[in-house]
Structure formats: structure tokens, C-alpha cells
Amino acid sequence: xxxxxxxxxxxxxxxxxxxxxxxxxxxxxxxxxxxxxxxxxxxxxxxxxxxxxxxxxxxxxxxxxxxxxxxxxxxxxxxxxxxxxxxxxxxxxxxxxxxxxxxxxxxxxxxxxxxxxxxxxxxxxxxxxxxxxxxxxxxxxxxxxxxxxxxxxxxxxxxxxxxxxxxxxxxxxxxxxxxxxxxxxxxxxxxxxxxxxxxxxxxxxxxxxxxxxxxxxxxxxxxxxxxxxxxxxxxxxxxxxxxxxxxxxxxxxxxxxxxxxxxxxxxxxxxxxxxxxxxxxxxxxxxxxxxxxxxxxxxxxxxxxxxxxxxxxxxxxxxxxxxxxxxxxxxxxxxxxxxxxxxxxxxxxxxxxxxxxxxxxxxxxxxxxxxxxxxxxxxxxxxxxxxxxxxxxxxxxxxxxxxxxxxxxxxxxxxxxxxxxxxxxxxxxxxxxxxxxxxxxxxxxxxxx
Amino acid sequence: xxxxxxxxxxxxxxxxxxxxxxxxxxxxxxxxxxxxxxxxxxxxxxxxxxxxxxxxxxxxxxxxxxxxxxxxxxxxxxxxxxxxxxxxxxxxxxxxxxxxxxxxxxxxxxxxxxxxxxxxxxxxxxxxxxxxxxxxxxxxxxxxxxxxxxxxxxxxxxxxxxxxxxxxxxxxxxxxxxxxxxxxxxxxxxxxxxxxxxxxxxxxxxxxxxxxxxxxxxxxxxxxxxxxxxxxxxxxxxxxxxxxxxxxxxxxxxxxxxxxxxxxxxxxxxxxxxxxxxxxxxxxxxxxxxxxxxxxxxxxxxxxxxxxxxxxxxxxxxxxxxxxxxxxxxxxxxxxxxxxxxxxxxxxxxxxxxxxxxxxxxxxxxxxxxxxxxxxxxxxxxxxxxxxxxxxxxxxxxxxxxxxxxxxxxxxxxxxxxxxxxxxxxxxxxxxxxxxxxxxxxxxxxxxxxxxxxxxxx
Numbered sequence: 001x002x003x004x005x006x007x008x009x010x011x012x013x014x015x016x017x018x019x020x021x022x023x024x025x026x027x028x029x030x031x032x033x034x035x036x037x038x039x040x041x042x043x044x045x046x047x048x049x050x051x052x053x054x055x056x057x058x059x060x061x062x063x064x065x066x067x068x069x070x071x072x073x074x075x076x077x078x079x080x081x082x083x084x085x086x087x088x089x090x091x092x093x094x095x096x097x098x099x100x101x102x103x104x105x106x107x108x109x110x111x112x113x114x115x116x117x118x119x120x121x122x123x124x125x126x127x128x129x130x131x132x133x134x135x136x137x138x139x140x141x142x143x144x145x146x147x148x149x150x151x152x153x154x155x156x157x158x159x160x161x162x163x164x165x166x167x168x169x170x171x172x173x174x175x176x177x178x179x180x181x182x183x184x185x186x187x188x189x190x191x192x193x194x195x196x197x198x199x200x201x202x203x204x205x206x207x208x209x210x211x212x213x214x215x216x217x218x219x220x221x222x223x224x225x226x227x228x229x230x231x232x233x234x235x236x237x238x239x240x241x242x243x244x245x246x247x248x249x250x251x252x253x254x255x256x257x258x259x260x261x262x263x264x265x266x267x268x269x270x271x272x273x274x275x276x277x278x279x280x281x282x283x284x285x286x287x288x289x290x291x292x293x294x295x296x297x298x299x300x301x302x303x304x305x306x307x308x309x310x311x312x313x314x315x316x317x318x319x320x321x322x323x324x325x326x327x328x329x330x331x332x333x334x335x336x337x338x339x340x341x342x343x344x345x346x347x348x349x350x351x352x353x354x355x356x357x358x359x360x361x362x363x364x365x366x367x368x369x370x371x372x373x374x375x376x377x378x379x380x381x382x383x384x385x386x387x388x389x390x391x392x393x394x395x396x397x398x399x400x401x402x403x404x405x406x407x408x409x410x411x412x413x414x415x416x417x418x419x420x421x422x423x424x425x426x427x428x429x430x431x432x433x434x435x436x437x438x439x440x441x442x443x444x445x446x447x448x449x
Numbered sequence: 450x451x452x453x454x455x456x457x458x459x460x461x462x463x464x465x466x467x468x469x470x471x472x473x474x475x476x477x478x479x480x481x482x483x484x485x486x487x488x489x490x491x492x493x494x495x496x497x498x499x500x501x502x503x504x505x506x507x508x509x510x511x512x513x514x515x516x517x518x519x520x521x522x523x524x525x526x527x528x529x530x531x532x533x534x535x536x537x538x539x540x541x542x543x544x545x546x547x548x549x550x551x552x553x554x555x556x557x558x559x560x561x562x563x564x565x566x567x568x569x570x571x572x573x574x575x576x577x578x579x580x581x582x583x584x585x586x587x588x589x590x591x592x593x594x595x596x597x598x599x600x601x602x603x604x605x606x607x608x609x610x611x612x613x614x615x616x617x618x619x620x621x622x623x624x625x626x627x628x629x630x631x632x633x634x635x636x637x638x639x640x641x642x643x644x645x646x647x648x649x650x651x652x653x654x655x656x657x658x659x660x661x662x663x664x665x666x667x668x669x670x671x672x673x674x675x676x677x678x679x680x681x682x683x684x685x686x687x688x689x690x691x692x693x694x695x696x697x698x699x700x701x702x703x704x705x706x707x708x709x710x711x712x713x714x715x716x717x718x719x720x721x722x723x724x725x726x727x728x729x730x731x732x733x734x735x736x737x738x739x740x741x742x743x744x745x746x747x748x749x750x751x752x753x754x755x756x757x758x759x760x761x762x763x764x765x766x767x768x769x770x771x772x773x774x775x776x777x778x779x780x781x782x783x784x785x786x787x788x789x790x791x792x793x794x795x796x797x798x799x800x801x802x803x804x805x806x807x808x809x810x811x812x813x814x815x816x817x818x819x820x821x822x823x824x825x826x827x828x829x830x831x832x833x834x835x836x837x838x839x840x841x842x843x844x845x846x847x848x849x850x851x852x853x854x855x856x857x858x859x860x861x862x863x864x865x866x867x868x869x870x871x872x873x874x875x876x877x878x879x880x881x882x883x884x885x886x887x888x889x890x891x892x893x894x895x896x897x898x899x900x901x902x903x904x905x906x907x
Contacts, residue, residue, distance in 0.1 A: 049623060060656040063644035068647065120598075146546075146685075309699060310700065313657075315723065326847050327690050328688065434591070440588075
């Protein structure tokens, strides 16, 4: 009770993910409270443009001021050397050891909007720190010039542990992964590898940074990938209330509701068949790809004649599909793993995401089609979408409403205790916007080829 | 009373009132005080008589012509041998999401923004009005403003250009602000929109203070500035149909109008105006202390007015078409006598004329289909000439055969619009036609050059 009182007095931030806050506050030690008090400066657990309750005409804003989005640099390498409770040792490639200089360089590039064809797009535009390093505001991503990306931006929390990267698992290492968004025409749209390298060489702020981090080597395809990977490998978020209970043996770390949710997760729900954990740590992913029917539904489902569209808080209408099609560009199909293997059995298979920090990463599924964790539970309880390739692990679960609520509570207990530190660190990172000394400045300083 | 007769009768009254109004302004010191096009800043020099050119800020289209944004100059003086023809094309490089443009108070320069690239292109339109040149490019709009994205309205203040932004460099959402530049393009100041966390001294009238931005207009004699609210980069750059199907994205629209103290640039009141209020037009009459705006998604006309006790209020005063079908009202234009309001509805390609003689009870009295889609309108001060263009946003325009891209002149005789000419922007491989601004030799003590170079004639 003492803790509740203190929290009531000290907290005055927005209600985004209030359930998580409440859970943390109720269960927190004094150390945690100190950390959370620091957060009171500015919410780091959701969009500063809070839309909670927007479905209702009584919607009230709780918008945050961008000038107050201030951060604090963290010693990120600590989260690699000593991964938070619940995570295994961080796998580090032999040829790309972690160093502070590489981490800082990767972090700088991650927030640099100049690393795109028209100087408008950084990695952080789709992987927004306070939005779970994904984008809570749109279901599927939008790239340079507004080009359509067909999938939801995945979180990069704990990406150090990924064995297959991207929703379709097409990439294997973080060092290589970064070149896909840098070069994809519908993402950052750089025209070539050489263009990126030359641009980094021409931006004065990077003078000496690569050389200092890579024993004299400048920006190359390899060193750029290594620096990005170093930063991403630090974003390990765990030591959640669940971890403190399950691995830390602190019985008071989570509520009875969370514990019951975990029972459903491991038992009747069958969730842990794919979202695996063991006695020492939990990644909550089998690092495999499965067909749940979400992709099948999108590719093969029959379009409704009308679509319900929200126009304002509490105001909706139904628009004819023909009207919507009149302003529609061709939509790219999505066949999942099949696009990598061309094996027809791999149609609509997507990677099992980790569930760590999952309450921060809405909307859900590879296409962002489910907006809340409750929606996801209902989807699985109904047995996914039947199709001939549906994973045999997906079946009707017959969960009660209470069990669904308990599952959601369990999932909400998976938010890492150090998320605030990682997000605040990201806030402290400079955003690279074009200035007079840069390439492409005012039709001058064009890159030479 | 016929509309044209009303305009004639009120012309002198309105002109005198405007001069008085500007003199009474707390910051107005410029001596010229009337605008030819009815939606322009009152601080701008005025074209007396016939405009010679319309400058069309045009979006480049992939696979069409040179694919890049351009300023297209069209001769519109019927005495010119090039009447109704494109006389100059100035490509600027890139697809910047060319959108709105605005002239400096002295009308020597045209500022034209790119909602995507955040560049502001400053064109010299006075040295040779038939052939604008690129004078300067502001490339560091985002850095200078501390993170604003999407320079939208370019609005003339004395010696300055006020720029309203749409987004920010943190989440590409709708929180944003206003920026001021000198007529030479030097950054002066940034003013962020009020949010719940920092209302900046403003009063939140309803439940909403979203911090979004879109248009800006001023009413100098009441020392008032008014801003509206649209959406952030992620939405305005997204494929329109994709956005309509994205329930999260559809929550990210502005629902506010903010009334500011013009002199101090401090927000005073944040009004709840649901459904993306876009263009703002303030009345010209000396006693007409109000502005109008229309909401894109909820299809309403809103009146922002000063009540009898001197308090500013916001009120929905009428519907536009059938709001349940989302006709999507976009650009609007008020007549010089404050008696009429043209409203474009993008989805059905119509222009609709509302009698606003009682601004609390606007009534639609005329409509005409301009094309398969329509967005911008610019009318001459005497109301006789109405120019229309077709493009809304690069990824929002219609597709297939419905994607007509044009510049059209219609003459308004008080009862109906009569088509005068069309410039087909796709046939000429120019792109998507957007914002229009007028140019004239008379502004610069030059004579009309009716033999200007004809670049495109088909």
C-alpha cells in the first residue's frame, strides 16, 4: 500500500500503457521506483500523440511536447556484457566484437535521416524508440516518397538473439540485415552501396568515426553493417516483472492474475510451443516460421463490399470498396517465406516474434492487422484462419474470457525494466538532418560519381 | 441580389475597410494592403486589373516526362498570343511532394514547399514574370526549426514568410509548429503548437489539444492568427486506400483550430474541430470578425468568430454534400465581399458555391463538376475568373482513368461557371497540378510581353 501511495503522488504522465505502469508500480522495489520517477519527465512507453480512447466521442488528448522529449545517454554495452535477467548471453560474432565506439557510431547512423536518397528517412522513423522501437501509429510501414511497405515494422528489441531476420526470415545476421532497408526502393531508397558509403564519407560529422572504431578502416559495406549491428545488439530489454518472478524467484513480482495467465500460456493455450522458454532464460520464440492464416486471409480472403472508416473521435462511416479502390495504387501481394524459398509449402509462413515487451509493439501480426493483445488472443482462441497449410499447432483453444484476460496480463508483465533507459538513451541521440555542410545541400555539394 | 452586383457594390467599401484595418494592425506597417486573389495575405501588394500569369506548383510523376517537380507558368491574359498556354517550365529536381506556395508581401518572390523533402524553393517572379527563376533553396528547414517536417502554407507577413508545418522528424506524426523566415529565406523563429504537456499559455476549450498543424491565416485588425490541423507525414505520404484501411492511421488526424495572438505569436485558445479542418479563409469586411474552415473527413463548414463579448468561438455551421459519403472538401475560396464561399470536394470532382451572407447559415446554391477530381481553386478579386487544379497529394490522387491532371479556367457570371480553357498536365507530360499563384507585369512597372516564349503547345 505504501508503494501505491507514493506512485499516486509522484506520477503524472499519460495513460498509455497504464496497465503496465500500474503493474510495475504495484510490484516495484525502491530501485525500480527511482527509475520510474525519472520517466515522469516524459513518457517513454508509447506515442507522445496519445490516441487512447479515440474510438469514443469523449476522447481526450494527452499530447506531449516535442521540445521536452529529452534523453540521457546510457552505457549501452552494459546490456551486452550483463544481459538483463531472463536473457541468455548475447551471441557476438567473432569478427565483430562489441566496442563502445562502434555502438556509438551505429547509434548515430540509426537516427540519421541523411542516410536515405532524399535525406528524410532514418531507421528510427520506422523503429521509433518510445513506440517499442516499432511504429504504433500505422499498421504497415511507409517508406521514402510514401511508398508502400507491405509489412508491419518489427521491433528491434532483443534482435541480438534473432537467428532469422525480417518477418519472412530471409536474412541471417544483423551485419547484413541493415543493407536491405538502406537499399530497398520502398524504404530508404539509396540507389547503391557506393552511394551510402560516399555519402557517409562526405558528411563531416563522420570524419574519423569509422577509422577510430575499425582500426583505421573507413566506411565500407562491412564496417557500416558492423556498426549498425553493434548498436542493435545493445537493445536488450528484459528483467521484467515476469523475469523477477520466474527466474528471480520473487513471488511478489507479479500478480496472481499474471501467474494464472502464465499457466494458460504453458498449458491450455499451447502458446509456449512456438513462444518457447526454458529454465534459465526465455526468448519467447522458436526462431521458426509458421502459417497462422493471417497471410492467407490477406491474400485469398474475399474483400468486403464496404469498409468501416473512422473520421473523427466517435465518428465512423461505411465506405464502398469501389470508392476506396478509386484512390488505390497496386498492392503488392505477400506470401511470406515462399518469397524466399519458392517452396509452395512455405506460403504464408512468418517468423515467430519474441513476446518480450510485446505490450509496447502494437499493432500485431506481420501485417499489423490486429490492434490489441486482446484481439490477438481472440484470433488464436478461434484457431487462426483455416487453410490447407495452417500450422498444426494452431487450433481452437476454447479459452474463457477470464483466461484470455489472464493471458493478456501475463503478456503485459513481459516489459523490460530497462526499457526506460534504452528509450531515454535514444532520445539523447542526435537526429541527423541535412545542414549546409552536407552533400545535396541546396542543389550544391552534389555527390560526385 | 445577384452575386456580381453585390461584389460591385461592396468593392469600394471593402477596399477602404481593408486599408483602415491594416493601419490599425499592431504589426502592420506595409503600405500596400490589398490582395488580388481573395485568399491571399492582406499584407501583399495587389494586382490591379487582369493577372498575366498563373504559376502552378506541380508534382513530378514517376514515368512521366522528366519525373520531377516543377513550376509551370501559364499565360492567362486574353490579350496574349499565348493565352491559355504553358509559357515556361522550371524543373527543380526530385519529387518533393510539391504542395503549397505563397508570395512575399512585395510579390517579388514565390516560396514553394515540398511536404516530403522539406525543401522550400524560392522563385524570383519579378525579374521576368513570364519566366521565373530559382533564386534560392532552403534545404535545412527541419534542422533550423528544431525538427518540423512538411512545410505547408507560405503566408506573407510584413517582410516575412510564415510557414505552417505538418509533421516532425521524431515520429513523422502530426505534432508540429509554425516557422518564420525573412523574405530572403533566412530563418527567424519557430513556434510549436500547443499540446497538453505545454499549452504555451493557451486555453483548451474542448477535450483536445493535439498539437497538429495545417493552414494559417491572419485577421490583423483583430490581432488574430488562426491555424488548423491535418495529419503527419506517415499519413499524407501514404497510399490513400492503404490509409483508409488502417484503423490506427485514421486516428492520426487533427481535430483542432487554434486562435493565436498575431503580434506575440502566442496561442490563445485551442478549439475542438473534429475531422481535419484544413483551409482557413478570413473575411475581408471591416465588421466581419470571422474566419471559415472546412473539415476534410467530417465534411462540415466551421465558423471561427468573435462573439459580442469579444471572445473567440468555433461553431459548426453547415454540412458539405453528404458527409457519410466523405466527399472530402479540400480547398476553399471566399469572395471579396464575404458573401460567397467556393468549396471543392475532391472525391466527386465538384466545386460548390455557398451563400455565406449569413455566415452562421451557409447555403449551397450552385455546384458544378470540374473533373473526375478537383482540389485547388483561385479566384480573381472581382470573382469573374476561377482557376482550378486537380491534384491533392501524390499518393492520394485518383488512379487509372480518373487520374485527370489539369489546370482549368472557368468564368463566373454570377449564375454559372462557363468553361474557358483547359491545360492537360498529363498530355504535356508535366505532372500533377497543385497550388496556383497569380503574377502580373503591372506589379513591377513592366509592360505585358505578349510574345513570351511558348514552350508547350499541342
